[in-house]
Amino acid sequence: MANFLARLQPLSPPAEDVGSGTPFHVETYGCQMNTYDSQTITGLLLEQGFRRAGDADSARVILLNTCSVRDHAEHKVISRIGEIRQGRRRNGLPQPLIAVCGCMAERMGETLTEGRHRVELVIGVDQYDQLPGLLLAQLGREFESSAVSTGHRDDSLLVAPPELYPVNNSHLVTIHKGCDYKCTYCIVPATRGPQREKDPGLIRAEIERIVAVGGREVTLLGQNVTAYRWQKLDFAGLLKLVVGIEGLQRIRFLTGHPCDMHPHLMDVIGAEDKVCPWLHVPMQSGSDRILRRMKRYYTSAQYMEMVDYARRVIPRVTFSSDFIVGFPGETEADFCATLEAVRAVRYAQVFSFKYSERPGVPAARLDDDVSVEEKKERLARLMAVQDEVWQAMAKRSVGETWQGVIEAAARSPQDAWLVRTDNNRKIVVSAPGLALGDSLAVTITGYSHTTFLGRVAD
16 A cells, blocks of 8 residues: 555546536435545546436436445335335336446345346445446446445556535545454455555645535545544544645544544544544444444443543534444343433433344344334334433533534525534524525524524624
8 A cells, every 4th residue: 555646547638529528416415525435436427528418317327326234225226226226117218327336236246137126236435436438338338237346456446526615614635445343243344344544644634635626524434433543644644644635624534433532532522623533433333332332342331431531622523323223132231321321421412223233244143133113112212211311411502602614505594504513513593694505603592402503692
């Protein structure tokens, strides 16, 4: 990887007939890394003469960028393929070339080219530089057969062009791919491959280009972003490097792993004003016994030590986490330990899921002995406890004044804006004369569900 930049080949300009203006449409399922990959795919196709379609119905090529973390995510994609096919037949339209990209492509491979919901192209997460050529070949053959291109490579850390990003939003920047942790429930090491780093010089150049086109905030992405290590440069060192980029105002990152939240990293987060004081560090379970079965490499007490240290050195820090309920062997006592952990940490946000067995992962060899009904009941209880925690925190916050940036139009009420603080709190504000990207002080006046309500401070 040391000579990655030297090996990186520039994309050649398209010949006049390459792509032939073929309209394409990209749909993204899953995490923010998939969002970044979809932007990369779009950039590659535009460079090679394809053009974006107005919608799926007008596209000659439809690319589904997929997720395999849970069974439900894959079922959504299979259903979507059938929906596209049926819609075209119902409306008398020609069938498109459908390509399945991403994690589902890596996991299922040639299986996706079989059956009544077969697709014409299956392309994995490390093969996107081959995508324009593969699409042209399939279009030339009029879908006579399907093509499959999967497998992991060390030279496939592509860069999404910054002009595809919405200005004044948080611009996504993938800093590495893959994961070297082997959590027993997780399929990511199989679908994304081993951890491979993007050269820090390439990361800095990418962010400088984002700033040059008007971006002021980036979110650094990785399966375990805090595990980043390029030679002697760790994630704390990378943050210091990025902080030095002139014109960049805010740096967010996700997802972190508890084992990589070293004190010196938290010291850097607390000391650098540009680094946002929001830590998304999944705990997954509050039970040490379940954490061992998950192969998470920390105890509940060690996680709490990390939280306590962060609160001492990072002003206004907030936490969010993922939790899995109903993992094989989880008893009522194990689950109650999770509830206690949620109460102790006082998370600003929790993402909780029922355990979903993934084919081929180590946990699939365990007896899935928690019933569906029990999983649903535990999920509801966990969500209720988190709601109690959030409501108590929100009530204490009324009357406080926070600084934030307008990141989008609010869904409601009409003409309202959604403001996000550096520690990831969302506030709905209605006031004349505001615009996307404005920085403003907001006084909290109330709250609804998991969103704060506010007014522009006097």
